[in-house]
Amino acid sequence: MNVLVLNCGSSSAKFAVIDASTGAEAITGIAQRLGTAHATLDWKHDGKKHSRDLHHADHAVALREMVELLRDARLVEGLAGVGHRVVHGGAKFSGSMPITEEVEAKIRECIPLGPLHNPPNLEGITISRELFPHLPQVAVFDTAFHQTMPSRAYLYAVPYEWFEKHEVRRYGFHGTSHRYVSGVAVERLHLDPANHALVTCHLGNGCSLAAVENGRSMDTTMGLTPLDGVVMGTRSGSIDPSIVSHMKKALHRSAEDVMDALNRKSGLLGISGLSNDMRTLQEAADAGHERAALAIDKFCHSVAKAAAGMVVSLGRLDALVFTGGIGENAVQVRGRIVELLGFLGLRLDPAANAVHGRGQDGRITLPGGPQAIVTPTNEELMIAIDTAAIIAGGARSAA
Numbered sequence: 001m002n003v004l005v006l007n008c009g010s011s012s013a014k015f016a017v018i019d020a021s022t023g024a025e026a027i028t029g030i031a032q033r034l035g036t037a038h039a040t041l042d043w044k045h046d047g048k049k050h051s052r053d054l055h056h057a058d059h060a061v062a063l064r065e066m067v068e069l070l071r072d073a074r075l076v077e078g079l080a081g082v083g084h085r086v087v088h089g090g091a092k093f094s095g096s097m098p099i100t101e102e103v104e105a106k107i108r109e110c111i112p113l114g115p116l117h118n119p120p121n122l123e124g125i126t127i128s129r130e131l132f133p134h135l136p137q138v139a140v141f142d143t144a145f146h147q148t149m150p151s152r153a154y155l156y157a158v159p160y161e162w163f164e165k166h167e168v169r170r171y172g173f174h175g176t177s178h179r180y181v182s183g184v185a186v187e188r189l190h191l192d193p194a195n196h197a198l199v200t201c202h203l204g205n206g207c208s209l210a211a212v213e214n215g216r217s218m219d220t221t222m223g224l225t226p227l228d229g230v231v232m233g234t235r236s237g238s239i240d241p242s243i244v245s246h247m248k249k250a251l252h253r254s255a256e257d258v259m260d261a262l263n264r265k266s267g268l269l270g271i272s273g274l275s276n277d278m279r280t281l282q283e284a285a286d287a288g289h290e291r292a293a294l295a296i297d298k299f300c301h302s303v304a305k306a307a308a309g310m311v312v313s314l315g316r317l318d319a320l321v322f323t324g325g326i327g328e329n330a331v332q333v334r335g336r337i338v339e340l341l342g343f344l345g346l347r348l349d350p351a352a353n354a355v356h357g358r359g360q361d362g363r364i365t366l367p368g369g370p371q372a373i374v375t376p377t378n379e380e381l382m383i384a385i386d387t388a389a390i391i392a393g394g395a396r397s398a399a
């Protein structure tokens with residue numbers, strides 16, 4: 001069953017046509033810098049890469065262009081539905097949902113929780129319904145997987161009315177990725193689907209960890225927003241909240257300005273003063289750049305410390321799972337994190353780590369203790385699978 005997967009961000013629209021049963025991608029692409037003079041459309045079809053200027057295109061123009069590409073590739077007729085990535089479902093959604101008026105209204109109600117992401121997600125839904133009025137549309141939420149967390153994991157120790165009246169709690173993100181890679185890990189390591197304990201580490205530009213017990217999220221590092229948790233590319237991760245009022249006074253700036261710095265000028269970029277990109281930092285650190293080395297050191301410490309915390313939420317550990325651009329590729333970072341967690345019984349296999357565990361089911365540890373494995377994430381495939389399941393009548397059991 002072919003599904004169009006759409007992921008609309010504030011200035012971008014990612015798309016893919018995926019066969020939900022085989023995972024085959026008929027076409028993939030991304031429109032970027034939408035709303036600027038430099039908007040572009042890049043896509044891959046039949047093994048070839050293509051690119052086109054979109055000039056001042058907005059989301060509507062870009063998605064119309066995408067439909068033309070799908071028409072040229074004769075992919076429109078075979079589409080069974082459209083699956084949308086929706087970032088914030090609050091506590092309203094614990095699984096993927098067919099998009100009805102009611103569901104759309106609830107996604108809108110979650111805008112205060114996801115002010116940057118939900119509006120473009122909703123715009124994508126609106127445009128897609130106009131473009132494909134005959135196709136079912138499905139919403140797949142980043143937050144839904146984490147709705148199984150117990151209250152001790154999702155509550156912040158703040159006045160309880162903040163939770164009751166203002167929805168202040170940990171929601172968690174990257175849920176589609178954590179769900180996907182935990183499923184892969186269970187298969188690869190031949191674990192019992194009803195009896196396993198995993199810590200999944202999604203380490204990309206944004207980073208989060210999840211404690212997954214028997215397929216259910218028990219804890220995660222991101223919180224009310226994706227700013228919480230471990231050190232990221234440009235985000236600080238968890239800090240003392242007093243820093244906000246302190247820096248507001250010190251810099252004579254607004255709280256919004258300080259929050260902006262925590263979101264966009266902190267993390268690896270903030271410490272290194274050089275880049276948010278792990279590749280650049282590794283090269284610089286190798287060449288003697290001290291703050292690049294410090295940023296990497298802080299990153300590994302932050303992830304390892306959080307992983308150990310996730311183990312508390314599980315009470316045991318079968319495996320640590322690495323995914324995302326850094327998790328899949330950064331050999332030294334992964335090696336360091338596994339070494340820092342050696343006290344849990346993980347023993348790094350340096351040779352396997354050097355080749356990202358290829359050839360041995362993704363394993364990068366020696367036998368005998370908890371394992372660590374590397375596996376690429378595939379959020380788009382997960383969205384396609386959920387969408388196909390809902391269309392086929394499996395509805396929310398998909399999540």
Ligand code: AMP
Pocket residue numbers: 203204205206233276277278279280282324325326329330331
């Ligand atoms: P993502 O957001 O999942 O695309 O991940 C982006 C992050 O992955 C950036 O920090 C990249 O520098 C990092 N990354 C991608 N490829 C590599 C690589 N070969 N070695 C180290 N880091 C990498």
